Amino acid sequence: MTRPSLTAFLARPAERRRPIFLDLGRLSVFLFCVLVATGALLTLYYRPSPEDAFESIVTITNSVHLGWLVRSLHRVAGHAMVVLAAVYTMRGFFRRLFLKERGAAAWRISALFAFVCLAFLLTGESLPWNQRAYWQTVVNTNLIGQIPFVGDRLADAVRGGPQVSGLTVVRLYALHALLLPWIAFGLLVLARDLRKRGEKP
């Protein structure tokens, strides 16, 4: 029996893998972690109400120590995540990965993940509740309202009524910080399980 030690652990054989920025799957997990960390920091100061939301963004940007960096990092990583999800889907299409064994399930998970990333971006961009965010929300929800059958109900549920109002920012925040993270987390866990199942036949 040997004592568990750090040196022994570090000497253990490991798979040789690509660097993380060339491996789109692990890269999206990494970006997700960055987004969770910066997002958690932002929730400490953000106040989801139509009166306070804008003021709290001003506070985060101008007064909180390094608040501007955390906010910018969250924003940049969020946009990067949407681009990454699109690239990931395109790679699956052009390399025809969906033809492989378990590829169809992987394709469906990645397509759902791309839509979740889109929902993250649409809800997140509205949260500063400035002019741009407000009118973007108006246009976004109008577009979503045009989806046949479910569109108006979906848009009304997100807006909290037929118009963008004070209720909207609370609902968008609940979606962005409470519901969507768990959905994204679940999809990442499913994708990981799928990959593990491939390793051990």
Place this chain on the structure above:
Amino acid sequence: MILRFASGATAGERAEVSAAVRRTGAPCAEKDGLLVLDEPLSEDDAVAIAAMPGVAEIGPRAPDMATMGEALMLWVAGAAAILGVLVLIACNVGNAIGQRADPLRTPGALRPSWPLYPWYAAESAMPGRVPVALLLCVAAVVLFSWPRLGRGLAERRPVLHAALGIAVLLLVAALGAMEAVR
């Protein structure tokens, strides 16, 4: 360094060899009939251990074999590179806050978020004539069930499959660009 066990080596022999290697002070770990040593053995130790029962050979590590330490270092370096790029961009995008939302003051250009640009452009280019939202819903369903719908095409006509993908991408990019430059 790598130690390969003989194919008929018993568990007892393997354990004894591992213990002997550890007694020399070299950290090691077993995997797939191999013992991976982080530090090379001295010549005397290597000769002594190579003579033990159950050992096939001792030699330099295969070039494609990595250790946890190397994997960890590679991960840290990659993560630092990504974080560095993100911070660099984050420092340069500026942190404009804009003005407080005012429902009574409509800005000049009304725009959705950028992923919806193609949808908005298609909507405003042909208002009411084409059910854009319906088409998009169909497209989403087709995208989701592409492993079934596109299987035949992808297997038999891969070039046509790629061409279809490029055509759709170009259409979406053109619509998005139309809105972006408006």
